[in-house]
Amino acid sequence: MHKKIKLNIRFVGNEVVCAKSPAKCCKRCANKNNCEEIEVHYNPFAKKDIEECFKNDERNR
Numbered sequence: 001m002h003k004k005i006k007l008n009i010r011f012v013g014n015e016v017v018c019a020k021s022p023a024k025c026c027k028r029c030a031n032k033n034n035c036e037e038i039e040v041h042y043n044p045f046a047k048k049d050i051e052e053c054f055k056n057d058e059r060n061r
Contacts, residue, residue, distance in 0.1 A: 001043070004040065005042075007040055008037055010012070010031055011036070022037060
């Protein structure tokens with residue numbers, strides 16, 4: 001099941017410095033004119049699946 005969210009994302013160079021939901025968090029932001037609005041589609045995972053993924057991370061070996 002795919003889910004979709006809208007995010008206002010602000011970049012400085014190649015780095016994301018802010019990523020927030022435009023509906024609530026960005027109303028008082030002074031930098032919102034410098035943001036890109038992006039619609040993200042993703043597959044949600046259960047918490048146990050995410051934790052298992054981190055346990056098996058290659059960096060831990």
